[in-house]
Amino acid sequence: MGNKVFIFDTTLRDGEQSPGVSLNKKEKLDIAVQLAKLGVDIIEAGFPIASPGDFEAVKAIAQNVSGPVICALARIGFGDIDRAWEAVKYAKRARIHTFIATSDIHMKYKLNKTPEEVLEMVALGVKRAKGYTDDVEFSAEDASRSDLKFLCKVFETAIACGATTINVPDTVGYATPDEFGKFIAGIKAGVPNIDQAVISVHCHNDLGLAVANSLAAVKNGAQQVECALNGLGERAGNAALEEFVMGLYTRRDIYGYDTGINYQEIYRTSRLISSLTGMPVQPNKAVVGKNAFAHESGIHQDGVLKERTTYEIMNPQMLGMVQSNLVFGKHSGRHGFKQRLEELGYHLNDPEMDQAFKQFKELADKKKQITDADLQALAENLMRNIPEKWHLEYLYICSGTGVTPTATVRVVSEDQVVEEASCGDGPINAAFKSLERVTGMGVTLQHYSLNAVTGGKDAIGEVTVKVEYNDKVFTGHGISTDVLEASALAYLNAINRVIYENSNGEEITGK
Numbered sequence: 001m002g003n004k005v006f007i008f009d010t011t012l013r014d015g016e017q018s019p020g021v022s023l024n025k026k027e028k029l030d031i032a033v034q035l036a037k038l039g040v041d042i043i044e045a046g047f048p049i050a051s052p053g054d055f056e057a058v059k060a061i062a063q064n065v066s067g068p069v070i071c072a073l074a075r076i077g078f079g080d081i082d083r084a085w086e087a088v089k090y091a092k093r094a095r096i097h098t099f100i101a102t103s104d105i106h107m108k109y110k111l112n113k114t115p116e117e118v119l120e121m122v123a124l125g126v127k128r129a130k131g132y133t134d135d136v137e138f139s140a141e142d143a144s145r146s147d148l149k150f151l152c153k154v155f156e157t158a159i160a161c162g163a164t165t166i167n168v169p170d171t172v173g174y175a176t177p178d179e180f181g182k183f184i185a186g187i188k189a190g191v192p193n194i195d196q197a198v199i200s201v202h203c204h205n206d207l208g209l210a211v212a213n214s215l216a217a218v219k220n221g222a223q224q225v226e227c228a229l230n231g232l233g234e235r236a237g238n239a240a241l242e243e244f245v246m247g248l249y250t251r252r253d254i255y256g257y258d259t260g261i262n263y264q265e266i267y268r269t270s271r272l273i274s275s276l277t278g279m280p281v282q283p284n285k286a287v288v289g290k291n292a293f294a295h296e297s298g299i300h301q302d303g304v305l306k307e308r309t310t311y312e313i314m315n316p317q318m319l320g321m322v323q324s325n326l327v328f329g330k331h332s333g334r335h336g337f338k339q340r341l342e343e344l345g346y347h348l349n350d351p352e353m354d355q356a357f358k359q360f361k362e363l364a365d366k367k368k369q370i371t372d373a374d375l376q377a378l379a380e381n382l383m384r385n386i387p388e389k390w391h392l393e394y395l396y397i398c399s400g401t402g403v404t405p406t407a408t409v410r411v412v413s414e415d416q417v418v419e420e421a422s423c424g425d426g427p428i429n430a431a432f433k434s435l436e437r438v439t440g441m442g443v444t445l446q447h448y449s450l451n452a453v454t455g456g457k458d459a460i461g462e463v464t465v466k467v468e469y470n471d472k473v474f475t476g477h478g479i480s481t482d483v484l485e486a487s488a489l490a491y492l493n494a495i496n497r498v499i500y501e502n503s504n505g506e507e508i509t510g511k
């Protein structure tokens, strides 16, 4: 164990509990592959009892992703634990993570159980999990609001029954760093068999203290930290993986601990997750935000030009934010384009490269200078591709002051060409209505967001939409320098996804 803190990534479980996030099996698998490249120690792949889609996603990750331990979550009952094992058993190293709440408020109102009953459930549940695998994690939900003496008894029982990791969640983000550090020290001192287990923490960000609490816990004996990329998670989210890891690295003078994280993959992983979940990263987000290494004011710029470390405590290059000496535009060739994409971490196959290069040339006709962010947007758009039933061939929008917005769209499939026009409250609404008509798909828009990939008047607009169909949520993306076109492409992408996933028989993991 030595000086290492284990990184337990819960982006695919607690992260997926972020309101509005719903990932399908392929997206979860793509994220898990990238998490393995990032070097996390444990991937919490999902909660198999929650839905058939979650079960299948955990199973696919267990079967296909090597490197990290693959973990499945289960409530303490046998039904959950058996189902978790059924999904995760395919992994080379499989973990069952079982939990029950231990605070008075949760036991009384939510579980309707006495502390004695909970203690008995812990013993039975952990033993059940241990019958399947040596690697068992037990979490005391709402630990930070639990009575310390009772909590220590619970952990002692869990360890005696076979738990190899005991997790201390600050489930509602109520703790403060000093207090949480002392709490962890109290558990270390109060659980007699604690040496037989790894102490883990799982901090929520309701007061914006999740990373600070995790660092305080490490200082007091925690050896595993549960976190999620971009701070995703229930309510205000979990401790952000990138912030915790970089905090530990940057202040190694204080902590003296290492992780197995491959820092070069941090930025790429953050982007992939943002793009697949449709959850944008706020510009001033620590470590991975667009402004995290941008210097606006003269005195700062002067300082950075003279010596980068005057205003930068981390090196963006270390995080995989690569600066290029090549300038891209319409005169650029295929070799330079391919090399740059590979430097940025995108390894496309030949047909994907053909398509990417074609889109790059089209973009270069509209935009004078193509930046790395534009190239990333192009590559990520291609990676999210699914077979399209309908392709947008024509879009005409009429809108303005005193005009009823109307949109005409023409879509083509293998054997059909269909055209329709609709009016709407605004131009985007009109385009969406026309797309529903031409495709015959009645979907409901749940979320729309528009993000300018770079600054400037000719920036690419990246639109993400979420639509509901049959109680499930489907995400669509579209990019274009014309935001109305990007919106229509995103909506059609979501409709194509509904058609593809339903025709494929693939269950998606809605909530």
Ligand SMILES: CC(=O)SCCNC(=O)CCNC(=O)[C@H](O)C(C)(C)COP(=O)(O)OP(=O)(O)OC[C@H]1O[C@@H](n2cnc3c(N)ncnc32)[C@H](O)[C@@H]1OP(=O)(O)O
Residues within 6 Å of the ligand: 014, 017, 047, 049, 050, 051, 074, 075, 076, 077, 099, 100, 101, 110, 111, 112, 141, 171, 234
């Ligand atoms: C702190 C966390 O993040 S925990 C993880 C939270 N994640 C999720 O809940 C996402 C997935 N959840 C789901 O799909 C559903 O809630 C399910 C499938 C787990 C359960 O669904 P349902 O059977 O319909 O129950 P519902 O969600 O309404 O209520 C939860 C039940 O589990 C019980 N429960 C809650 N936690 C536990 C636990 N750790 N161990 C045993 N039982 C528990 C509750 O007391 C309640 O039981 P009751 O029906 O006897 O009152």
Ligand SMILES: CC(C)C(=O)C(=O)O
Residues within 6 Å of the ligand: 014, 099, 139, 140, 141, 142, 167, 169, 170, 171, 172, 202, 204
């Ligand atoms: C299941 C546990 C670890 C959890 O998510 C929490 O308590 O927040």
